[in-house]
Amino acid sequence: MWSRFALGELNCLVISDGQPEPPWEPPLETFFTPDSGVPEQELREAVAREGTGRATLTAAYNCLCVETPGGLAVIDTGLGRSFLGYGPYLSPLVGHFTERLGEAGYSASDLTAVVFTHLHEDHSRGAVWSGEPTFPEATAFAHTAEVAFWTDSVASSLPGLERGAALEAIRLFGERLHPVEYGVEILPRLRTVDAAGHTPGHTAVLLESRGERLLCVGDSFYDPLQLRHPGWRTPWDLDAERSVRSRRRILEWAADENLLVHAYHLPFPGLGRVRRYGDAFEWQTVRP
Incomplete structure (x- = not known):
C-alpha cells in the first residue's frame, strides 16, 4: 500500500x-x-465506551517519504525483510517498504536522507536489515540523546533484539549518521520537535510548506484510545512520565492549531487531525 499527497x-x-x-x-x-x-477494568470500560467491540490494535508501519528541495527523504524505515522478532507468522506481512517504493517510481538509491524518530527496531531495521545499508546514498539523522542512549551501557540491560537494530544503524551509517537537537531544520522544510519519553531522543518532525503543516509524531501514540486517555502508557515508554507530558503537549498543539498529523502505527495511511474531546482528544482520519 502507498498513497501520494501534497503539502x-x-x-x-x-x-x-x-x-x-x-x-x-x-x-x-x-x-x-x-x-x-492501565488497569484491566479501565481498558475494558474504555473499549466498551468506544462501541466497536474490538480487542486488537492494528499496529501499522507507515513510512513517510518527502520530496524536499534537498532530495528524497524518508521518516522511519519499517521492520525490513526476514523479520522474525515477533514470530515467524509476521515475517510475510512486513518488510515491504523497498518494493513499494519501487512501485511508486523510486529506487532505494534515490533516497538522500533517512530521518529516525527513534531507533526502536520497527523504525530503524528497514535501513539495515541485510547487514548492508538499504539506502546506500542516504545520510541519516537521529537525536543526539537517542544515539547516546543506544551506545551507552544503560541500554545493554535491554534485550538483544530490542537494541540490535539501533546498534546496527549506528554502525552502518557511521559518519553519515548526524546526531541532531530539537528545534532545528535538519532538511529544507523539515524541523525536529521534542517528543522525548518513549525513548530518550524520541523526535517528532514538523513539515511546513506554503503555510501548510504536517506533524509526524512517531510513537507518541499507538492507538486512538490513547487520545481519549493521553495518560495511558505502554511497556515501551522508557520514561513513562515524560512520555505522557510529551503526548499531551503534542496533542494540544495539533488540536489547537489544526495540524495534519502522521501517526506511524495507526491504520494506513496514518493521516488525520486531532480534535479536543472534553479534557482529552479524539482522532479524525484524513484520506489523501
Whole structure:
C-alpha cells in the first residue's frame, strides 16, 4: 500500500512497510497493561465506551517519504525483510517498504536522507536489515540523546533484539549518521520537535510548506484510545512520565492549531487531525 499527497509545494508519499492482519493483530492488553498504568477494568470500560467491540490494535508501519528541495527523504524505515522478532507468522506481512517504493517510481538509491524518530527496531531495521545499508546514498539523522542512549551501557540491560537494530544503524551509517537537537531544520522544510519519553531522543518532525503543516509524531501514540486517555502508557515508554507530558503537549498543539498529523502505527495511511474531546482528544482520519 502507498498513497501520494501534497503539502504545499512538498510531494509526500506514505508507504506501508506492512501491518498485521487478523488473527495476527496484537491484543490491546499487550500495549496497555497494568504495569504501564492501565488497569484491566479501565481498558475494558474504555473499549466498551468506544462501541466497536474490538480487542486488537492494528499496529501499522507507515513510512513517510518527502520530496524536499534537498532530495528524497524518508521518516522511519519499517521492520525490513526476514523479520522474525515477533514470530515467524509476521515475517510475510512486513518488510515491504523497498518494493513499494519501487512501485511508486523510486529506487532505494534515490533516497538522500533517512530521518529516525527513534531507533526502536520497527523504525530503524528497514535501513539495515541485510547487514548492508538499504539506502546506500542516504545520510541519516537521529537525536543526539537517542544515539547516546543506544551506545551507552544503560541500554545493554535491554534485550538483544530490542537494541540490535539501533546498534546496527549506528554502525552502518557511521559518519553519515548526524546526531541532531530539537528545534532545528535538519532538511529544507523539515524541523525536529521534542517528543522525548518513549525513548530518550524520541523526535517528532514538523513539515511546513506554503503555510501548510504536517506533524509526524512517531510513537507518541499507538492507538486512538490513547487520545481519549493521553495518560495511558505502554511497556515501551522508557520514561513513562515524560512520555505522557510529551503526548499531551503534542496533542494540544495539533488540536489547537489544526495540524495534519502522521501517526506511524495507526491504520494506513496514518493521516488525520486531532480534535479536543472534553479534557482529552479524539482522532479524525484524513484520506489523501
